Amino acid sequence: MDAFFASVEQMDFPDLRGKPVAVGGNRERGVVAAASYEARKFGVKSAMSSKIAALKCPSLIFVKPRFERYKVLSVQIRDIFFAYTDLVEPLSLDEAFLDVTENKFNLPSATLIAKEIRARIKAEIGLNASAGISYNKFLAKVASDINKPNGQAVITPRQATEFLEKLEIERFFGIGKVTSEKMKKLGIHNGLDLKQYSLDFLTRRFGKSGLHYYNIVRGIHESPVNPHRDRKSLSVENTFEKDIHLETELDQVRSDLLDELFRRIEKNKVQGRTLTLKLKYKDFTQQTRSKTLNRFLTQEDIRVLSKELIYQESLKMPIRLMGLGLSNFDQEEEKAGIQLVFERFFEDSTDQSNED
């Protein structure tokens, strides 16, 4: 979907159409979650602080997000996808990978399917969508950016090499701001620059991701479209009305976050070994602190550890956002080699105090 949240708002509220709209927090605090194309012309981008966005575009209209509404539409869009194939891997509320090698209508061309899907989204829901078509997930995602908004593009195997060589490094899917900065320091500005480096060099510089970068610039991405992608972490966060200065104040808002986290853990039925505390400072720099136990954390553990993490080191400056996340889940394939624990050993002593 193109500027999904913003487009939904413009669709639902005709007054907003043709105007620069930012979905997100208010003008003073908060962050832009999505910007309409009219707003993007002013340089407003998602994840930008509302304050800066307002400076860039004084006529910017801030709209509160309505996630429930977006979710409903997201499901409707996904249903359209499923009409063509069961191999749908959601990437976010408004994006998904579709493997249409074999599709339910036996259509011979992916381009044709993309056209149909986009037309149905427009007709049945009323939103513009863009599509990218290629022979792997990475290239399809890159292709989807080419003719945005409301367009589609194909990268054929023949075109891939040349296209990737010319592609600016920050437009590679999976290379974010931090990595692209690092690469630029190494003189890597586009795909061709990246291609000059050996696999050995890239793995030494970027660890595991090195191999990934080495492959994608050559158009290689073997990851299949996985309709059951397992959740790897679960987190909740809260941007405060006013910056928080003291650990004791963080400690007070912690219980609300914990309630939300526990609710999500219950709902998703996950168990994790790692708890991460995320702090975003006044200047938008971010810090994470985490603790891992060699067993699954109970609610009581999470309570205790979250407190410890808050006090682990002193705050550098006022805090605008705090988040808590659980990760390091029990993956089915990792179950072998797991040291078992005595059953019902801890229930009475540690798991009782989760209602307060």
Add this chain to the structure above:
Amino acid sequence: MKFIVSSSSLLKHLSSINGVVTTNPVVPILENFLFEIKDSKLTVTASDLQTSMITEIDVEAKEDGNIAVPAKILIETLKNLPEQPVTFSIDKETYSIEISSDNGRYKLAGENATDFPKIPVVTNATTVDMSTEVLSNAINNTIFATSNDELRPAMTGVYVNLSDTNVTFVATDGHRLIRYRRVDIASPEAASIIIPRKALNLLKATLPSENVPIAVDFNNSNAYFRFSNIKMICRLIDERFPDYENVIPLDNNNDMTIDRMEFLSSLRRIAIYANKTTHQVRLKLTGSELQISAEDLDFSNEANERLSCEHEGEDIEIGFNAKFLVEMLNNINAKEITLKFSAPNRAGLILPSDMKENEDILMLVMPVMLSNYV
């Protein structure tokens, strides 16, 4: 204030309580020994607030007095002095301490003894008498199975259940459990306490090699150990210990009896080839043959051995953490042991084939889930 004491005798006494002193204590004065002289008797106290140890030594002193002496620098000094009488002179105003020996003079800054935290007194105590041998056996048999998990403090100590017929020591980390019972000691009153690992480790290091009587006084919050010329007082862990009796299986009817040393040596060799994080070894019982194997897929390492054993029950394949098994077998004092299983995902029991008089030991270990690629 002034006193004279033998350098080696003082060092010996200080060394026996020095383990309590931590390098970075909550209260800085705890980096000191508290010296208290009364009627030519020097009482030295070391403490970390949770655990305190006290020892007494005769000295030559004309007057009474107290001072806190930096532990590390004093021990170092005494270690490096040849045996001789040394004189301590303390300035009551500045708390400065001067040690003079045949070799020379050493000056160090002491602290006001009144700043040293007060050591708790155990009131309304129940007293149990035992011997250092019994206590040291109990500690050695259990302490290795305590947990490091600070979020579950109950398991970071050894649970001691006292009754009028026996005393039971239990340690567990949730994966394995040791129950060590003595029927030759008893308590006038039934009680349960959890003694922290640090205190037990200190006792283990300090208990004399010859067997002497030891008196243990305890109430709800503290335990007090008295033996030879040493006293130790420790704060108890005030937590509920897991309901351990419930996890001891009663229906493990698949029995394997095997020579302990043979089994242990084999496990030690096989463990070298096991995965470095799980230490997983596979025990495969087919009739009276035990096959022990391990593999580390990351390094393409693998090993297997075959041993003969006595076996009663169905053939079974079960995985364990080799480190746990090795530790447990190391701590059993018997020629043969019996392993009792029920299923690859249920706790296994390890028992010595013949028990020593007055003691009863039971070890329990949870398996590691086996993968099925072999």
